[in-house]
Amino acid sequence: EAGVVQSPRYKIIEKKQPVAFWCNPISGHNTLYWYLQNLGQGPELLIRYENEEAVDDSQLPKDRFSAERLKGVDSTLKIQPAELGDSAVYLCASSPSLGYIPYNEQFFGPGTRLTVL
Amino acid sequence: DQQVKQNSPSLSVQEGRISILNCDYTNSMFDYFLWYKKYPAEGPTFLISISSIKDKNEDGRFTVFLNKSAKHLSLHIVPSQPGDSAVYFCAATGGGNKLTFGTGTQLKVEL
Numbered sequence: 001e002a003g004v005v006q007s008p009r010y011k012i013i014e015k016k017q018p019v020a021f022w023c024n025p026i027s028g029h030n031t032l033y034w035y036l037q038n039l040g041q042g043p044e045l046l047i048r049y050e051n052e053e054a055v056d057d058s059q060l061p062k063d064r065f066s067a068e069r070l071k072g073v074d075s076t077l078k079i080q081p082a083e084l085g086d087s088a089v090y091l092c093a094s095s096p097s098l099g100y101i102p103y104n105e106q107f108f109g110p111g112t113r114l115t116v117l
Numbered sequence: 118d119q120q121v122k123q124n125s126p127s128l129s130v131q132e133g134r135i136s137i138l139n140c141d142y143t144n145s146m147f148d149y150f151l152w153y154k155k156y157p158a159e160g161p162t163f164l165i166s167i168s169s170i171k172d173k174n175e176d177g178r179f180t181v182f183l184n185k186s187a188k189h190l191s192l193h194i195v196p197s198q199p200g201d202s203a204v205y206f207c208a209a210t211g212g213g214n215k216l217t218f219g220t221g222t223q224l225k226v227e228l
Contacts (some may be wrong), residue, residue, distance in 0.1 A: 004160070031214065042121070042206050042218025043161065056215060091160055095214060103149045103210055108160030 002026065004109035006092050012115045018080035021112045025073070025094030032069060033106060034060075034077050035091040043091055043108075049075065050097065079114075087116045120144045121209050123219035130226050136194040138222050140207030143188065147209040151216070152181060152192045155204045164205070165192070197226045 005024040013019050025032050030051050035043035046065065048056040051072035060067065064083070069075040079086055093106040122141045130136045138152075148169040153161035167174040167181045167190065174181050180193045194201055207219040 040126075040220065042208070042220050043216075044218070045215060048215070093160070103151075103166070104214055105163045106214065106216065108162065110158065110160050 004092055004094055004107055006090075006109035006112055008112055009110060010113050010115075012117065013082055014117050015084055016081040018078065019082050019114060020076055020078045021090050021092075021114075023075045023077070023092030023109060025075075025092070026107055028096070029094035029107070030072070030097040031095045031104070032075050033093040033095075034067060034075070035093065035108075037089040037091055037111070039088070046077070082114075082116045084116050087114055089113050118143075119220075120147075121207055121217050121219040123207055123222050125222050126220070127223040127225070130197045130224065132199060132226055132228050133196045136192075136197045136201065136224055136226070138192040138194075138205050138207075138224065140190045140192075140219055141188055142190075142209050144209070144211065144217070145188075146211035147217075148212070149210045150181070150183060150190050151208045151210075152179075153206040153208060153218075155206065155221070161206055194224075197224075199226050199228060202226045 007022050032049040034046040037043045047060045047067050049069045067077045089111040091111045093108045095104040095106045151166040152164040154164045155161040165176050165179045167183050183190045202225050204221045206221045208216040
């Protein structure tokens with residue numbers, strides 16, 4: 001079974017430029033997450049999708065960040081314009097729908113390491 | 118406000134000995150706790166979890182202990198192996214699959 005796929009793996013851009021990250025979740029996983037991981041920190045949730053609906057985007061800085069999951073499968077996270085402080089690893093994860101159990105394991109992709117110069 | 122805390126950024130253990138990684142939390146609404154393991158240039162992978170209705174869960178060499186009154190959990194690895202060298206993240210959820218992660222502990226298992 002293929003895991004969560006993310007591209008690109010690394011991206012270097014200058015500040016004020018736009019950047020986009022792509023994620024393809026595990027087949028059949030309806031829930032998709034984007035996390036931000038700063039150096040020396042744990043992942044922090046940016047947005048969670050159930051199919052194509054963003055059900056939790058409270059931590060997404062909406063002035064410069066946007067995300068979409070148009071067909072409820074793959075997803076794109078965009079930053080425009082990028083700032084120096086956006087340098088971090090952007091992780092995508094997916095899980096089956098929650099259903100009636102308290103927690104469903106989240107499977108993470110390898111992440112995209114963004115460097116803003 | 119750090120709701121999940123891992124106060125030890127690093128831990129070094131000899132091969133064959135026990136590794137104990139600690140985690141504290143402040144949110145009483147958390148009812149499910151997990152440990153994730155992360156190798157460099159890879160995403161975190163799930164290791165072991167525990168529900169708040171239990172105080173211990175064991176899976177092979179890995180055991181997680183939960184002390185709800187102290188809001189503390191720990192991960193024990195026995196015996197430690199060089200392949201266990203990684204960053205370990207403690208995470209917690211109070212429902213809805215929303216995970217709150219700690220800052221991680223870098224474990225190094227030395228030969």
